[in-house]
Amino acid sequence: MKILIAEFAVGTEIEKSLIPEGAAMLKTLVESFVRLGYEVYYPSAGTKICAGTRVESTAENFRQVIGREAKSCDAGLIIAPDSMLPELNEVLEENTVNLGCSPRSAACCADKLLCAEILKKAGIKTPEIAKEPEKGKRYITKPRFGCGAEATYLVTEFENKEGFFASEYIEGEHLSVSLIAGKKSLPLTVNRQFIEFGKKEAESGEKGKAEVSGIKYNGSLTPYQTERREEIYETAISTAECLNCFGYVGVDIILTDFPYVVDVNPRPTASLFGISRVMREEIGDLILKNRFGELPDHVNIEGEFCFSKDALGELFGRT
Numbered sequence: 008m009k010i011l012i013a014e015f016a017v018g019t020e021i022e023k024s025l026i027p028e029g030a031a032m033l034k035t036l037v038e039s040f041v042r043l044g045y046e047v048y049y050p051s052a053g054t055k056i057c058a059g060t061r062v063e064s065t066a067e068n069f070r071q072v073i074g075r076e077a078k079s080c081d082a083g084l085i086i087a088p089d090s091m092l093p094e095l096n097e098v099l100e101e102n103t104v105n106l107g108c109s110p111r112s113a114a115c116c117a118d119k120l121l122c123a124e125i126l127k128k129a130g131i132k133t134p135e136i137a138k139e140p141e142k143g144k145r146y147i148t149k150p151r152f153g154c155g156a157e158a159t160y161l162v163t164e165f166e167n168k169e170g171f172f173a174s175e176y177i178e179g180e181h182l183s184v185s186l187i188a189g190k191k192s193l194p195l196t197v198n199r200q201f202i203e204f205g206k207k208e209a210e211s212g213e214k215g216k217a218e219v220s221g222i223k224y225n226g227s228l229t230p231y232q233t234e235r236r237e238e239i240y241e242t243a244i245s246t247a248e249c250l251n252c253f254g255y256v257g258v259d260i261i262l263t264d265f266p267y268v269v270d271v272n273p274r275p276t277a278s279l280f281g282i283s284r285v286m287r288e289e290i291g292d293l294i295l296k297n298r299f300g301e302l303p304d305h306v307n308i309e310g311e312f313c314f315s316k317d318a319l320g321e322l323f324g325r326t
Contacts, residue, residue, distance in 0.1 A: 077102035179263035184243035
């Protein structure tokens with residue numbers, strides 16, 4: 008069996024700062040499928056991961072390389088920014104079996120405002136969307152389409168700008184759930200996310216200075232032990248089912264009195280790097296069973312693993 012794994016940062020080198028995370032996810036997946044005895048191919052604009060077969064690609068031909076290579080593969084999986092994932096998954100589905108989310112599901116997840124509205128209608132708690140700022144309250148502003156806390160800020164004032172929206176700030180634990188979604192959902196782990204806030208002051212029109220904090224994701228701890236694990240799993244599974252997700256999915260949650268869903272990633276996430284080091288099962292095997300067979304009822308987790316985004320840069324910055 009031949010499998011194509013295409014990761015955007017490695018395959019294009021458009022955003023070199025994203026290569027460490029991309030290479031970590033790519034290497035984890037490729038090595039898993041290789042251990043299972045499959046032939047694995049991956050597009051790369053220069054980065055080598057010492058597993059599988061590298062296929063030359065560039066930013067200009069990444070889409071075409073996926074289509075061409077997929078024709079000779081039995082299945083494929085795409086990791087890309089959420090706004091680009093629907094189109095790339097469509098290319099994949101035109102040429103082979105897609106092991107990830109459908110283009111339509113990926114598009115729903117990519118539109119963060121639409122995603123929040125869908126989840127709210129389904130009774131799943133999400134931060135309330137804010138139209139105007141209120142004195143004494145804090146808000147999260149983010150792009151309607153984006154990934155990885157890109158251009159995301161904690162603010163006390165905001166203006167409505169095209170392509171951006173604001174939601175109430177929820178104080179709580181920053182967690183994520185990694186799961187395999189399909190005919191039945193298989194939760195893998197709850198992960199603790201390391202979120203850093205970099206404070207600064209920014210001008211806010213005639214109202215003077217407003218507090219602004221940049222938000223940065225800097226790694227995770229997996230698994231995160233909590234007595235509320237089943238409640239968190241239930242929220243993540245309901246979220247994935249509501250959005251018709253398939254394959255590996257990451258659901259970002261703020262845990263307070265209730266679990267609040269703040270983002271849905273319809274693709275492998277950086278947490279996979281840690282999960283693969285504590286999970287006895289092969290992630291490649293689970294992904295394939297989800298499409299072609301039957302998933303187990305649970306996975307076996309031993310120990311814990313912690314990593315920072317900065318450490319990934321040291322490991323994979325010059326892979």
